[in-house]
Amino acid sequence: MRPNKKDELVEKALEVFYRNGFHATGMDLLVRETCVSKTSMYKHFRTKEELILAALQLRDLRFRGWYTARVAALATTPQDQLLVMFDALGEWFREDGFCGCMFVKASAEFQHPDHVIHQQAAAHKHLLLDYVTGLARAAGYPDPETLARQLLLLKEGAITAAVMGDSADPAGDAKAAAAILLAAARAVA
Amino acid sequence: MRPNKKDELVEKALEVFYRNGFHATGMDLLVRETCVSKTSMYKHFRTKEELILAALQLRDLRFRGWYTARVAALATTPQDQLLVMFDALGEWFREDGFCGCMFVKASAEFQHPDHVIHQQAAAHKHLLLDYVTGLARAAGYPDPETLARQLLLLKEGAITAAVMGDSADPAGDAKAAAAILLAAARAVA
């Protein structure tokens, strides 16, 4: 049971779950794609649910890492970062293989709020909210909590729009709206 | 084959799919819940996919009917309706048994953009966009298309937030943000 083997399994599972969905992906398929036997798979993860949770955790770390780094690269001041977070979003939308937010999909497939998977998905969103709230506070806005929640509404809405194809440039729409909200929030200060 | 029997089946399927998910709901369960034999079920709908499409169509008609009626009841002018659409949204969130947008969930479970179910889900969102664009145009805003797209970002984001529990009152946050966007759009005119 090499420790890196387990990571490979999670990696592959993440990819397949993201592309295929959770219920629609059977353990047999995962076993086939990872070139590992079923028993070995179940040695690493006692249930499918455990594997899903591991995949979501990896996704959370990776996405938040990429996203915050990208935002930091695109702008230096918290004020500007609140805007370029929508540019980073647009880059994500245009990536090959983009098909929505894994956590939204997870909570859609495991709907019950008490379900572990649903809660882990919600936790990811909460961490993102904390991140944006921190930016808003650092930028000196009054009521950074409300501002962050509203910016996240735009972000989540843009993801949905990107998946459902309502708009040619959902991230751009969101960024324009965000600029208005930011200006208005600043005026109140 | 009474015509109303088919409607009952769609009705029940809609409820179970909404509560349980699509892949997670087997035809056996639906047959059990509708008190109809499997053969009869497959007489009305040749495949599960056909049943899902019928359920989505009913949901589309019903939700848009309810939503536009509720908005019309809460305000008379298009200008005010663009705001109270978020009050109606909040009422929906607080309904018993609310568990997100059926079309978002459908497109999450049937991800491929070419899939019939995905497209039918996208069509619903497009009809809603047309509705809001119409309101924005009637209210006399310049660039009603962009304004409508941005308001819908807030609406979709609020739905996600309501499902994932980021916020105590996502509809209220969205309404406040919408008010700012509306004022800014008016100022440009």
Place this chain on the structure above:
DNA sequence: CTCAAGATTTACCGATCAGTACAGTTACTG
């Protein structure tokens, strides 16, 4: 080399999946 301990594979479990063959039942026609 021998031999035990751990990891891996094969083959399988009962349950459930979407979908169907066929016999039985009903209801309308003459």
Place this chain on the structure above:
DNA sequence: CAGTAACTGTACTGATCGGTAAATCTTGAG
């Protein structure tokens, strides 16, 4: 009443679901 056409219920199909028992292979110690 007989005949028939439409409908319904039972019982089943092969495939796949998540998960496992027992056999096989690998490995390191003595």
